[in-house]
Amino acid sequence: MSVGRAHHHRSFLSCEEEGLRLSTMPAVGSFGNGKIHTRRKGHSRFVNKTGQCNIHFSNMDEKSQRYMSDIFTTCVDIRWRYMFLLFSLVFVVSWLTFGLGFWVIGLLHGDMERNRGDDNFVPCVTQVNTFVTAFLFSIETQTTIGYGARCVTEECPAAVFMVVFQSIMGCIIDAFMIGAIMAKMARPKKRAETLLFSHNAVIAMRDGKLCFMFRVANLRKSHIVEAHVRAQMVKPRYTEEGEYIPLEQIDMDVGYDKGTDRLFLVAPLTVIHEIDEESPLFGISKHDLETFDFEIVIILEGLVEATAMTTQARSSYLPSEILWGHRFEPVIFEERSQYRIDYAYFHKTFEVPSTPRCSAKDMEARKFPTSGANSFCYENELAFISRDEDVDEDAEKEKDKRCSSELTPTERSQPSSRRESAL
Numbered sequence: 015m016s017v018g019r020a021h022h023h024r025s026f027l028s029c030e031e032e033g034l035r036l037s038t039m040p041a042v043g044s045f046g047n048g049k050i051h052t053r054r055k056g057h058s059r060f061v062n063k064t065g066q067c068n069i070h071f072s073n074m075d076e077k078s079q080r081y082m083s084d085i086f087t088t089c090v091d092i093r094w095r096y097m098f099l100l101f102s103l104v105f106v107v108s109w110l111t112f113g114l115g116f117w118v119i120g121l122l123h124g125d126m127e128r129n130r131g132d133d134n135f136v137p138c139v140t141q142v143n144t145f146v147t148a149f150l151f152s153i154e155t156q157t158t159i160g161y162g163a164r165c166v167t168e169e170c171p172a173a174v175f176m177v178v179f180q181s182i183m184g185c186i187i188d189a190f191m192i193g194a195i196m197a198k199m200a201r202p203k204k205r206a207e208t209l210l211f212s213h214n215a216v217i218a219m220r221d222g223k224l225c226f227m228f229r230v231a232n233l234r235k236s237h238i239v240e241a242h243v244r245a246q247m248v249k250p251r252y253t254e255e256g257e258y259i260p261l262e263q264i265d266m267d268v269g270y271d272k273g274t275d276r277l278f279l280v281a282p283l284t285v286i287h288e289i290d291e292e293s294p295l296f297g298i299s300k301h302d303l304e305t306f307d308f309e310i311v312i313i314l315e316g317l318v319e320a321t322a323m324t325t326q327a328r329s330s331y332l333p334s335e336i337l338w339g340h341r342f343e344p345v346i347f348e349e350r351s352q353y354r355i356d357y358a359y360f361h362k363t364f365e366v367p368s369t370p371r372c373s374a375k376d377m378e379a380r381k382f383p384t385s386g387a388n389s390f391c392y393e394n395e396l397a398f399i400s401r402d403e404d405v406d407e408d409a410e411k412e413k414d415k416r417c418s419s420e421l422t423p424t425e426r427s428q429p430s431s432r433r434e435s436a437l
Contacts, residue, residue: 060248060261061311063213065206065328089194090201097198101191108187109156112180113149116142119172138170156184202318202325208233209314210282211329213361216340217289217303217369224289224374226266228331229342230314231282231360238325241277241316243268243285247294248330249308264294266310279316281355282345289374299373300338308333339369 059068071077081088089097116139120126125137126144141164142148151164155177166173212229220227232238245266251259266287269275277283289295298306314327343359370377 059330059332060309061328061330063211063329065326067328086190086194086197090198094198097195101195104187104191105156108180108183109149109152112156112176112183113145113152115176116151116173117145117148119170119176120148123170136167136169138173139166140164152180155180200321200323202321202323205318205325206327209238209325209327210360211312211314211327212342213335214340214363215310215331215336216342216363217295217336217338218341218366219369220286220288224370224377226287226289226293226295226310226336227284227342228312229282229284229360230277230279230312231357232279236319238277238279238316239319239322241279241314242275243277244275244313244315245285245287246311246313247308248311249294249306263311266293266295277314281353282357282360284342285312291375291378293374295374297373297375299376300371302373303333303336303338306333310336337363338371339366340364341366 061067074080089100092100120138120142123138125139125142137143139148139151142151147164154160154164166177168174210229210231210233215226215228217224217226219225230243245268247264247266248261249264251262253259268285268287274286277285287293287295294308310331312329312331316325317323318325340363343362343364345356345359347354347356372380
């Protein structure tokens with residue numbers, strides 16, 4: 015199957031050398047194998063590809079006190095290994111504390127020294143005459159096990175108060191720890207791992223305008239409700255007064271006014287940022303892209319359908335990961351009764367030689383003509399070829415069915431080789 019990819023027309027001329035460049039440019043073809051393309055090493059990432067922010071806090075005053083004042087959020091944010099350690103430690107410490115209390119009450123009452131054969135002596139807690147037995151009684155009280163061998167008597171009001179107090183504290187500890195674990199398990203943080211961003215972003219023409227584009231996808235069949243996307247450019251800058259801003263954040267419009275930033279994310283979508291006068295990419299050409307130092311951060315937010323909790327997925331693109339003059343390979347193919355999504359092409363791009371190398375600012379100043387409506391592109395040809403294959407397959411099956419109906423009963427009973435000869 016041969017796909018015509020040579021563009022004989024020149025839709026855009028960015029400079030005097032553009033014509034010579036287009037004539038010597040290799041034919042358009044599939045570019046890349048899904049890997050991240052890099053050209054140079056720039057500054058450290060502000061947001062990693064996994065969505066983690068590359069920051070480290072230092073010299074924080076009263077950090078421990080501030081974290082302990084919001085102990086529930088601290089327990090939810092810590093790692094699972096520390097959570098299990100804290101969970102076990104809280105219960106063991108509470109059992110030891112109340113066990114020590116019962117042992118001290120029995121010691122002051124004389125339960126540890128009286129003769130066990132004295133029938134007239136009434137202890138505070140029966141069958142508690144050592145610290146180990148006091149510890150076991152504390153566990154039975156807080157967990158409401160109640161084996162029946164040990165129990166509190168009315169001889170010591172302090173022991174009765176300890177039982178009541180431990181029961182209340184046990185309920186509070188259970189509610190806090192179980193609530194923290196449930197909140198940690200129900201966090202939508204892991205849902206972001208099934209929200210996919212393309213490895214590379216591209217800059218190409220779309221509807222006669224130079225656009226910055228990237229892909230997003232939802233790998234689950236459950237929807238992300240009220241999904242919306244944002245884009246920001248992060249770069250260092252010096253002010254007019256000489257002040258250095260290491261991470262200035264500049265918003266990039268991805269269709270907020272038109273509503274195209276709100277996504278119906280049931281299939282992979284290409285998010286488009288039009289490079290106009292308000293865009294931070296307005297004055298950047300292909301050559302500038304290879305030398306500029308910035309990072310474009312992408313934030314995708316929405317409600318998890320199962321829990322109605324807000325989830326956020328993040329990614330970023332360095333200039334070395336932005337492919338100038340490329341488009342994404344098609345991933346959605348129409349079949350007979352449904353649409354097939356092939357994620358093997360999700361990260362792949364192909365080159366478009368007719369894309370101008372100059373910036374959108376230069377294009378607007380020079381009033382370059384846009385491509386006509388009759389221009390043919392690689393995505394259209396793939397779609398037509400896929401549709402033609404389906405039509406040919408249907409016609410072949412219909413022909414076999416018609417020929418089979420024309421066979422006589424005697425011919426149908428013959429071996430397949432003879433039936434083919436009869437046909």
